[in-house]
Amino acid sequence: MRSADVRAELGKFVLPTRGGWAKPLVLYQNYWLNPERLEHIIPVKKHFKPRRDDIILATYPKCGTTWLKALSFAITTRSGHAPAAGGHPLLTGRDPQKPKDAFVSWWHFVNNMHKGSSPIKFDDALSMFCEGFSPFGPFWEHCLEYWRQRLARPEQILFLKYEEIVSEPVEAVKMLAGFFAVPFTEEEEMRVVPEEVVRLCSFQMLSGLEHNQTGDVARGDSIVVGKSMFFRKGKVGDWENQMSKEMGKKLDDVIVRQAQGVWSCILIHLFG
Structure with a gap:
């Protein structure tokens, strides 16, 4: 077009x-x-x-997108690129997160991606985010739409929480492999291949690669993203270092209000 x-x-x-x-x-x-x-x-x-064998990774910006891409690539290509082998493509070249962590990561990202723009104050950004006014927002609508589809088509949509991948990465990798119809064999599990995938795609490994630390990625005339910006901290709960308890409660209240009745239990499952 x-x-x-x-x-x-x-x-x-x-x-x-x-x-x-x-x-x-x-x-x-x-x-x-x-x-x-x-x-x-x-x-x-x-x-x-779309084709029947397409895999679509859908995440809100700065919610583990790069990590999920790496995990998916390592899982689906492991027959040709063993995770423990040297020279893996991930090393040689090129989910919902809780709202409070998602917002903080996004605020840092936005303030560094626009050339010549003044930084957006944290309080102002939070107020707009809570209104549902943010790039690609409202945040919660993305989560709810995918959750509805997951309930309707569980065999086609896998819903992962960033916090669950962080706390149990090996189980998350096995779940992904099963969903992609390439489950790990008993032999692979004995050879700790799932653990090797986790190690290969760890935050420390990916963020430490030279090609992920230098250079820029252009996104239009006014948007330039430094590759290092795709890796900030990768920690759960970092919002507490940026946001007061009152701010956190404000965002929590917005999420519960948007849920309205039947969706409350779903939001507790997603974000609790």
Whole structure:
């Protein structure tokens, strides 16, 4: 789809626009998006045809995306690239997280990705996030939509929590392998292959690689992301070092309010 066609398509809409973040966002189908991203989303919606064997990793930004990509790649390619072998592709080249940790990670990320923009104050960013006004927001709507689909199609959607992957990484890797229809064999488990996958894809391993510490990734004319920004701390509960208890309660209250009745038990499962 050509750029001119995309702009013509966008011209059919009168989209609400709001400032406050580094760049104004537009509201498209109940989600706040960077206009530059929207120009790519529309062609994908029109022309993307998924295959039955496609694997789609869906995470909110800064919620373990890079880690999940590495784990998935290592699991599905282990027949050709043994995790314990030298020269693994992950070493030579190229889930929902709790709302409070997700917000803190996202705030750090946004303040470093826009060239020439003034930093966004933490309090202002939190207020907008709690309103549901944030890039790709509202955060909770993503989680609830995928949770609904997971209940409807459990064989097609695997719902993972970042905190569970951190606390029990080997079990999470086995769960992923089973979901991808490439479960670990008894022989592989005896050779501790799941543990090797965890070691290969650990935060310390990936963040320490030279090609993940230097260089930039361009995302449009005004967005440049340093590769090191994809790895901050990778810790659960770091929000307590950035956010007061009152701020944390404010965000918790928003999540519970958005759940409304039947969704309360689901949110407790997701975020509790």
